[in-house]
Amino acid sequence: MNPLTKNLLQQLIKKGTAKNYLALFKHFHEADIAEQLGVLSSEERQLFFKKVNPEMSVDILEELDLDQQLDIISQFKTDIAAKFIEEMEPDDAADLLEELSETNETQAENIINALPEKEKSDIKTLLSYEEDSAGALMTSHYVSIPENLLISEALKDIKQQDIPESETSFYIFIVSKQKKLIGYTTLREIILSPKSNKVSSIRHEHNIYVDHHTDQEDVALLFQKYNMSVIPVVDEKKHILGVITVDDVVDVVVEEASEDIYKLSGTSTNDEKTLTSGSLFKPIIYRIPWLLITILGGLIASYIINNYSTKFTENLFPLALSLSFIPLLMGLGGNVGNQSSAIVVRGIATGSIKPQRALLMIGREIIIGLGIGLFISLFLFIINIKIYHYSIVFSSIVSGSLFINISVATLIGTSLPLLFSKLNIDPAIASAPFISTTLDVIGQLIYFAITLTIIHSFVA
Amino acid sequence: MNPLTKNLLQQLIKKGTAKNYLALFKHFHEADIAEQLGVLSSEERQLFFKKVNPEMSVDILEELDLDQQLDIISQFKTDIAAKFIEEMEPDDAADLLEELSETNETQAENIINALPEKEKSDIKTLLSYEEDSAGALMTSHYVSIPENLLISEALKDIKQQDIPESETSFYIFIVSKQKKLIGYTTLREIILSPKSNKVSSIRHEHNIYVDHHTDQEDVALLFQKYNMSVIPVVDEKKHILGVITVDDVVDVVVEEASEDIYKLSGTSTNDEKTLTSGSLFKPIIYRIPWLLITILGGLIASYIINNYSTKFTENLFPLALSLSFIPLLMGLGGNVGNQSSAIVVRGIATGSIKPQRALLMIGREIIIGLGIGLFISLFLFIINIKIYHYSIVFSSIVSGSLFINISVATLIGTSLPLLFSKLNIDPAIASAPFISTTLDVIGQLIYFAITLTIIHSFVA
Structure with a gap:
């Protein structure tokens, strides 16, 4: 065809x-x-x-x-x-x-x-x-039967209902006289069981359900944990209101992941369509806010550098050389910090990182940061000495600052999203522009403080 | 309980x-x-x-x-x-x-x-x-019946099969005498239809199926497009081999999204568990490769800056002032580029950006880049003149470079992932460290070239 x-x-x-x-x-x-x-x-x-x-x-x-x-x-x-x-x-x-x-x-x-x-x-x-x-995600189209029927009666009851054409109708929810959800059975069991048995003989009790207030992200995590294809939604009295099907959850999961990716890259919308099609004006508006933070960070950095250069004396090495390592320090600090925040933000979203165990996670990342910092700064030290023949003092200042920078970057990249999550702020606010701008400023302060201390100790 | x-x-x-x-x-x-x-x-x-x-x-x-x-x-x-x-x-x-x-x-x-x-x-x-x-994702546990049965016979046939307990068994696949997949029906229709009708009377022809070679990402996109809960997997002769259920697809979608997030942040693994728990050594190894690229970029930047400062003459403004704007230029270029690459990488993954329409997308992003660049560089120009009282020449150099930087950043951030995708390389390789390192070097070259040209034209 x-x-x-x-x-x-x-x-x-x-x-x-x-x-x-x-x-x-x-x-x-x-x-x-x-x-x-x-x-x-x-x-x-x-x-x-x-x-x-x-x-x-x-x-x-x-x-x-x-x-x-x-x-x-x-x-x-x-x-x-x-x-x-x-x-x-x-x-x-x-x-x-x-x-x-x-x-x-x-x-x-x-x-x-x-x-x-x-x-x-x-x-x-x-x-x-x-x-x-959950209430907004559910459909009111589902099948339920009272508990006190025979299977033959249940089959008749089901046939008279407006059965959804989708696999939603595979699950038959069982309700008590007070209309409370008390379990479920399946079309499979209704077909396979002797018609004269009672519905209660094929009722499953392990009933997973959600309250209609539940956030859709939590609903998605439940679907993943229990491998369900349909989850009933209930009110305060456990009356069934509707069902959520797993295909709606696929959409939620995709949407939430896109949202995290956009936010992490510093774009303040979760609407993929707006970013990739239609009006050209809206994407500009959505992308500018974090960039203004970057401008602010850049202006602070400029102020710090100008201030630094007035305090700098060229007794050990030239100012230009010292400033020429700013991109390297900034780049590494920012990248390491963003790696950490991406890992933590995604881990919180998928449930693999529990905010309750935040301190453990932070401790873990600090050790990883020290490991990465040690490796990278030693590597740079060797290059600076062996290839560029820079002095040991200068190479030590750069590598020492880099080591501290990377350690601080993992610490901040890990703790900020965890802190936000504790405060019920979306952890993805700890986006790349935010993290790297913060780290740029902190990184330069560390680098300049170390440099000036050492230069002035030599002058003295 | x-x-x-x-x-x-x-x-x-x-x-x-x-x-x-x-x-x-x-x-x-x-x-x-x-x-x-x-x-x-x-x-x-x-x-x-x-x-x-x-x-x-x-x-x-x-x-x-x-x-x-x-x-x-x-x-x-x-x-x-x-x-x-x-x-x-x-x-x-x-x-x-x-x-x-x-x-x-x-x-x-x-x-x-x-x-x-x-x-x-x-x-x-x-x-x-x-x-x-698709073959590795599917289960061989499903129900199928021949096409030439009456519904009463089909029901008997189904009862004798080892029917899966899950909603997979809601869909009954219909096969021809040659065992080819020719459609499906549902338990719902089997129950609702008169027992003496033929199975062919309740057969659906719009049959969505996948070849067993199909990549799991494409399978996930099919599930999303058709809102299916079960898709059959067939061989070259259209014999049914098994079925894929949507709950496995949720896992695929979550896994692929995590992979994109980690890769975009410059972490070279897709294994969430390795990054967030267990050995401390592996995460270090996975995170270092892109950082080495950043070091390389930083060393190139250092070389360029040192070279620039020997060519620089302080007839218009001091060297330190000129260098002090590098963090701002780098930060904005990197962030805008990463926004673009995140939008494109995610768009390709969810299918909202078609690689065939790459040129359209690039054109679109260039216009957006010009818009963002114009706004941001004008904004900075006003700040530099009104608040910092920098000269018009210096402020123009900075804002002009920034404008070009941002435009180049959107261009590169958009085209690289699209190019990779065309070459069948994972577009998420266009990660933050890669994009921002590339843009850092390009951005400085642009800034310094403009500065030196203008300074020397004034000297002359």
Whole structure:
């Protein structure tokens, strides 16, 4: 089968018959159709969705980017828009309405009010959860049965429910008379067990669940720890509210990792799309703040250097030589510090570094820093003496400062993110620009203090 | 229920009865038991697994770290070790045997030979796939049925298979007479459809599958694109070999993101555990290579500065002042370059930047670089004139160099990872130490060239 091309889709939109559309849906996966639709013009996309009824095209709509979904939904009259929302997965529908209400609150409200009662209340509940919480991540589409049934009755009960088409429905949640979550079973066990057995005989008790307030990062860690594919979300009374599926968690994990990478590199947004496409103005705005910190650091460094050069006497070696090693000292301090902070920030995110064991981690990094510092500064000492034939005094000053610099860099690179994490500040704030700017200034102060002390002791 | 503590587990290992063990398994999830076992001593862990039979403890074994699994398996006699391997999920068992054969090939071979025929051939097949390929990631535990059955017959067929307990078994793969994969259906549809219908009536054709050679990163992107929870793996003839489940993909995604973060910060390993725990020697070794590049860059910078100072004449401003702006120029160039490379490296990894559209991306970043450069250098110009009262000539030299520096930094930070990606080199090699060292040297050359040209034009 040939892959779907942009041209084919444009032809279809221009002059396709209902039959052509049916063939399209039969032959191509909705994600592939959405991918090609995504690169067409806004008008072409709108036309596409006008030509097909919501039941058929909603799967494709769900695969589009949120801003493209918004663009399509907002052009429809309330009743058709509501039809789309009704057909969407509840969590995706809530995301879209959330976005819509930011640009056009009235339209969003009208659409919600045009929904059938059950969908309206589901959506309203989903919209009430905080952003990035388990509640906002979950879908209200799942299967549950009471505990006191026979398996044959359970099967009948399940068949009457609106069973999700996805593997979410593999897990059947079991609730008590008070509607409390008391366990789960699976379609597999329902099929394999004798029909006259009780549901309680195939109930699993080891039930992993999350409160709807739980942060999505913690939800992701739970999925990883327990290798779950579905986790139920409950309220304070342990009533089941919905379920989170692992494919949503993949998105969370990817998003969080991107966020850490951008922050570590000193870019103050987590929105990949803004950085890599669309407006050229926004990426500039997102990238400038940390650069201003770098300017501040650079101006302080300039002040320190000018001050240093007035105190410097050329009795042992020239000023230019002394200053010429600043890039090396700065570069190494910054790089070692950034290595440490990247390791710690990522370790906190994946759960392999526990903030409770911060002191142990800091101790560990200090030893590693001493090791790296010793190796690197000895290496430089030998080069300075053997290759450049610099004096022992000068080479010692440079290598000594480098050793202290690298040790301080690992200490700061490790402790800052751990400290931030303890203070409930995002540890990724300890970004490369922040760490390296701090270390530049500290590193120069160390280097100059050592140099001036030694020079003046020789003068005396 | 109280959480499981380390002490409780130690008590159990010391003097627990069979009944105590049963209670443990009933009350706690295997991941929680494994978590506590993980912090005990190697001897305690070994004792634990000696006291329980493999059928009961294998789920816990699977949750331990690979090196801890290895430690336990390698102490058992061949027949017991083989029992554990037989009970494990085939993909986990293959990973463990792979690891074991690196330290003790004979033992690994003995264990494989002690397995029942089917498991032996399954494991041998899994072991034959390349590392990080779809074949190595998949499990051979899945359900498939022939296409020509009635639904009632299919249900009977399925019940006779060894159905995986996980949601993998929600998807039932449909194969032709020639055993080719021709689609799938779900347990949901089998339950909901009339028993006398044919399987072909509930067969889905939009079948997403991967070849067993496919790289695990590409597999992860497919899962994200199609929101799948299970993807079948096929050979050249489209015979189904196994399935990959989305929870394995979460691990891949986390691992790949960590790898990018470490590489971007200039640490040459992807193994989080090595960096954050265990031997102190290995992390030092992994972190030193890029630092040596930084030393090289620093020495080149030192050479350039010394050379510059011999050519410098103090007719317009002092040498120390000129050199004092090196940290600012270096810092900004490095940071802007690292922002660009982080954005591009991450964008390539998540698929939001297509290497085919490299030129577009480079063009985009150049414009962003010009924007950032213009803003930052004007800002610095005003500060230098208004606050520091530096001369217009000097302030222009600094801001002009800064502008060019930042533009070059975005260009290099964007193009290097894209170039590497085109050459099939890991784009994350364009790490912070590499980018900033390169930019340091280039930045100084630009700054000094501009300064010397202007100074000498005034002298003349």
